[in-house]
Amino acid sequence: MPSPATYNRSAIGTLWNLRDIPVEWPGYAILLKGDRDNDLAIEPDELDGVDWIAFSEAVGDVQEEAGVKDPDSKLGPNTLKLLRKKYGEKPSAGTVLKTVGDLVLKKSREPVAPPAGPELVGRNDEERRICSLWNRYGAAIGGQASQYGIPVESALAVFCVESGTAYDPGAGLVIIRFEPHIFRKHAGKEVVWGRGGQKTEWRNFETAFGVNPEAALLATSYGLPQLMGFNTWVTRFKSAREMVLAFQDSCTEQVAGFFGFVTKNRLERYIVDRDWRSFARRYNGPANVDDYSCKLNRAMKVIVSLQQDGATFKL
Known part of the structure; x- marks a missing residue:
């Protein structure tokens, strides 16, 4: 406990x-x-x-x-x-955090899944980020990594680079990022958008949702793995809407989304071999392979350093 x-x-x-x-x-x-x-x-x-x-x-x-x-x-x-x-x-x-059209987002039933054992403590910002991630979600990450035969350290590195947290600490809403080019592809229309934190991302989402709800859901990434709505097929859900509501409800569902994507796209070998360039190209797209793979390599080095100092990422 x-x-x-x-x-x-x-x-x-x-x-x-x-x-x-x-x-x-x-x-x-x-x-x-x-x-x-x-x-x-x-x-x-x-x-x-x-x-x-x-x-x-x-x-x-x-x-x-x-x-x-x-x-x-x-x-x-x-x-x-x-x-x-x-x-x-x-x-x-009440428990309702936000309503976007007919999409009702409620307080998370399972906002954290901490592992048993003592809390991990880092010495610098990079280590503290990894430790905080493990302290909050280690039970879900470790349990599912073991189930799929994927090194927990590698999964932890991906989550660290993707978002580092499942929910916005201030609002309690699932972390999101709206992608306008994906929206344009599905809706055939442009919308006004910007960057600048979660409040801005939710404004992006609301604007897009008002134009085309389904395209907005498909064109946004969600949670710890930043899984795109159009990748719902890797999860157990029938629609992006179902997935978003589940991700809002449970951090464990968010973690499951990552492992679903990895296994259904057969990316396990890249994670096991720590072939981060190949993994980055397939997980995050070909546009920023150098930057993304470098961040993954750096996260792994931080994790290894923590292990050398006695940290364990096991349940």
Whole structure:
């Protein structure tokens, strides 16, 4: 089972964020110290600015005061209700995060899948990115990698390069990237679009969805593996819409999308051999093979360095 600090670090931005927590509670002030841009959301690059041990102790204090049997110091849904009751805060309304046309995106049922064992800790930004990825999603990545006979380290490297996270920490929405040239191919029309973070990507998606919903779904990549909507055929879902809703619901479904793509396109050999140029060309397209393969090589070197220092990526 994950430690309280690991659980709480993984939960922020998925199960709850600063906006869901009473400002009078001491734990709020602990989180606020890590919110460098003051947007009431702890982004991935702000996670290390939070004293998660102190925060977990504050959670434990709330549980003990409320007489919780076997307090675990983890801020889950029940403890969040205790906080709101104690400080007079009303629960946030409903579970719907965003509605785009008739597409209703709800809070994730499974935002993280942390592995058992101690939390991995990195010494620099690159190592911390790998460690955070494993601490949040290691159970799903490790379990499915073993099932398909693919080295977990290699899968971890791909996820690190693709997105590094399953959900936007601030909004709780699945990570996306809209591709206008794919939309043009399927819709036969242009739309106004831009780059600049997840808020911009969702504006892109909403604009495209208003023109042609199906083309918008097909022309966007989703989640940890950044799987394109037109690649739904590698998953168990019948449509891109079904896949998107499943990815919003579960990080494990996102991980399954990656392994489905790899196995149905017979890319296992490239991963096993760490032939990243061949893998990059087939997984991410021929346009940026040099850049993408270099990033994969670099991620693998960081993983190997962590292993040499005693980190293990096993369940």
